[in-house]
Amino acid sequence: MTDDSPREGLRDGPTSRRRLLQAGVGAAGACALGLPFGLPLGPPAARAAERVVRISMQRSSVLFTVLKVRGLLAERLAPLGFAPSWHLFTSVIEPMNAGAVDIHADVADAVPIFTQSANAPLTFYARERGSPAAEAIIVPADSAIRTVADLKGRTVGVSRGSGSHFVLAAALKRAGLGFADIRPAYLQAPEGAAAFEKGSIDAWSIWDPFLAFAEAKRPVRMLADGSGLTSYHRYYFVNDAFVAEHPQIVVAVYEALIEAGRWVKAEPEAAAALLAPLWGDVPPAVVAAANARRTYVVEPVAREQLGEQQDIADVFLEAKLIPRRIDATAVKIFQPSSVRG
Structure with a gap:
């Protein structure tokens, strides 16, 4: 899976390369939307006592971008003693397989087939309703x-x-x-x-x-x-170990994504104006056209709704894109509603 920016030119300095190599990600490029890899946002003194949750992104990760730029996730996590650290990857399968971050970029429905085939330690915690x-x-x-x-x-x-x-x-x-x-x-x-x-x-x-x-x-x-071929759901993942240790953080992220999705659809012009410069000075009208085809409705993942994932897996097996048959419904799922308080 590749970077979803319509323009090239992501910065990938030596610090980000070293950290990615140390994380086992190889040559995957990363930055934090124009900032050096892992650079925290906000005054260092205010963040000294906070723990960091590492979040990966693609340029098509619209809702995470909104949460980052508007500071909404930082606001939700601060009372819980956490702060987000944002990392933009040009390839997301490698960091997902390697566990290089805690909470992963939303990905198209095909990507989980590859990560499951690689036995990546990932848990579904949300999906975006289909946008074929x-x-x-x-x-x-x-x-x-x-x-x-x-x-x-x-x-x-x-x-x-x-x-x-x-x-x-x-x-x-x-x-x-x-x-x-x-x-x-x-x-x-x-x-x-x-x-x-x-x-x-x-x-x-x-x-x-x-x-x-x-x-x-x-x-x-x-x-x-995609009509008649795929619903094109986008899925949100978290590392198994992180959700087991910090379920309340995953709930906070889930709720923030819902809020961001509602804002993008309610304020399409503002959303396009926010995203256009981050996508390489793309005209806002182009951003608006892309956003109009996405639902941005974030909802829980239900195992009985994963049948289409199996269809994708079977097509990929037939095309010899994965080495063995997998049961695409046999995945770990976290339900945000299971955490109270």
């Missing part, structure tokens, strides 16, 4: 490619392990094709954006905000979105 239109397979508007079936023999950009990877696999299967019938170009999202703009790939399977950015840059034709 926020993922799509697109081509330039003047392309001769008119349908998914026309992708046979074509070069298609996709981020390996992303929700859009599943959308592409499922769309190909529905059209009677497989990955062997196309030339997949496994590109991180910023690389895919550049390749699509230059015309070095024929099609691109991508998610918002990159989808909205591509639509704003040039006329495109949408071959398929």
